[in-house]
Amino acid sequence: MNDIDTARNKVINREKAKPGLRGKINANCAYCIYDPFGSKGTWRQQVEECTSYDCPLYEVRPVSETYNALPLKGDLSNALPE
Numbered sequence: 673m674n675d676i677d678t679a680r681n682k683v684i685n686r687e688k689a690k691p692g693l694r695g696k697i698n699a700n701c702a703y704c705i706y707d708p709f710g711s712k713g714t715w716r717q718q719v720e721e722c723t724s725y726d727c728p729l730y731e732v733r734p735v736s737e738t739y740n741a742l743p744l745k746g747d748l749s750n751a752l753p754e
């Protein structure tokens with residue numbers, strides 16, 4: 673296991689240990705997108721910037737309250753195909 677896997681697994685293991693589905697969803701998103709050494713921010717910031725609009729977890733991916741308050745950031749109405 674390399675350093676990236678070790679750093680990423682630390683977040684994944686912490687999140688998936690939380691009770692309920694929220695932690696498991698968080699862990700899955702971290703597993704999917706998080707690059708701990710990519711200079712793209714924290715795991716949550718990287719998940720916030722996810723653009724896989726067709727992912728079944730997109731609407732429930734972990735985002736901050738600040739992110740949700742930004743205009744258009746959480747609005748998918750113009751992003752999804754008709």
Ligand code: SF4
Nearest residue numbers: 701704722724727730
């Ligand atoms: S919402 Fe984005 S980060 Fe989360 S699992 Fe789907 S594609 Fe991956």
